Amino acid sequence: MSITAEEIATQPECWERASGIIPEVASALPATGEKVAVVGCGTSWFMAQSYAVLRERAGLGVTDAFAASEFPYGRDYDRIVAITRSGTTTEVLDLLRTVRGTVRTTAVIGDPATPIVDLVDDLVVLDFADEKSVVQTRFATSVLALLRTHLGEDITPAVADARRAIAEELSPSLLGAEQFSFLGTGWAYGIALEAGLKMREAAGAWTEAYPAMEYRHGPISITGPNRIAWVFGDLPEGLDGDVARTGGTLEASGTDPLADLIRVQRLAVAIAEAQGLNPDTPRNLTRSVVLS
Numbered sequence: 001m002s003i004t005a006e007e008i009a010t011q012p013e014c015w016e017r018a019s020g021i022i023p024e025v026a027s028a029l030p031a032t033g034e035k036v037a038v039v040g041c042g043t044s045w046f047m048a049q050s051y052a053v054l055r056e057r058a059g060l061g062v063t064d065a066f067a068a069s070e071f072p073y074g075r076d077y078d079r080i081v082a083i084t085r086s087g088t089t090t091e092v093l094d095l096l097r098t099v100r101g102t103v104r105t106t107a108v109i110g111d112p113a114t115p116i117v118d119l120v121d122d123l124v125v126l127d128f129a130d131e132k133s134v135v136q137t138r139f140a141t142s143v144l145a146l147l148r149t150h151l152g153e154d155i156t157p158a159v160a161d162a163r164r165a166i167a168e169e170l171s172p173s174l175l176g177a178e179q180f181s182f183l184g185t186g187w188a189y190g191i192a193l194e195a196g197l198k199m200r201e202a203a204g205a206w207t208e209a210y211p212a213m214e215y216r217h218g219p220i221s222i223t224g225p226n227r228i229a230w231v232f233g234d235l236p237e238g239l240d241g242d243v244a245r246t247g248g249t250l251e252a253s254g255t256d257p258l259a260d261l262i263r264v265q266r267l268a269v270a271i272a273e274a275q276g277l278n279p280d281t282p283r284n285l286t287r288s289v290v291l292s
């Protein structure tokens with residue numbers, strides 16, 4: 001079994017642990033009413049996007065998400081939250097150095113033996129969810145499990161869905177599909193973006209990702225026989241019929257989007273292995289992007 005597959009299978013326990021540390025780390029996370037920017041790169045940026053939607057829709061304060069390289073310096077925030085498994089990603093460290101002393105900062109990290117710990121005011125360490133894999137799975141989802149709990153959500157149902165997502169068989173139509181369009185509304189759009197990235201990183205698959213209601217505005221023209229439209233969370237009315245008319249296959253489990261992401265992670269590993277690729281050594285990727 002690949003290391004990636006082993007790490008994927010540990011997610012329910014990691015989410016429970018992440019959720020359980022809230023009493024210890026709550027003071028390091030955004031307070032109600034704070035205007036917050038959440039930043040990261042790659043997978044961490046997509047988790048930032050999901051969190052931003054969840055926090056703002058929970059009425060806890062304006063929350064924006066940015067790729068670290070695209071941060072709009074000059075805007076006023078009460079706090080910047082950086083998500084980074086490695087703690088070494090250049091764009092994230094550059095941002096934190098630039099804003100040091102001007103705004104309160106929090107880093108949510110996997111590895112505390114990294115330079116980021118000296119660059120932030122507050123730290124949340126999820127070392128139990130850190131990974132050996134290059135592609136991120138359990139760190140990212142554990143961050144979101146932690147943040148969802150901090151927003152007041154009981155993640156017990158999501159953990160139950162996660163256990164089912166790990167145990168269930170992957171259908172042959174998914175394993176043999178030629179293309180995947182991942183869709184989501186609200187916070188599930190960040191999950192759709194991450195699903196697309198995971199399949200590209202681990203399996204070199206052709207994937208796209210859109211807000212679910214944008215799918216009809218062009219992207220639907222890609223769907224057809226042996227191609228998948230995969231909806232995370234709520235299925236917009238009529239979309240099932242629209243996908244059926246293309247001849248493509250709709251995948252919409254209706255389960256918790258974070259748990260449904262686990263099925264995509266597993267699919268990415270399975271497709272990689274079926275093609276003779278090693279999901280532990282994805283093409284052209286490193287665990288962290290450190291620019292010289």
Ligand code: F1P
Nearest residue numbers: 041042043044084085086089287
């Ligand atoms: C961010 C990241 C990963 C990506 C790749 C390079 O890492 O972009 O999401 O899969 O391995 O690094 P981090 O800042 O969360 O450590």
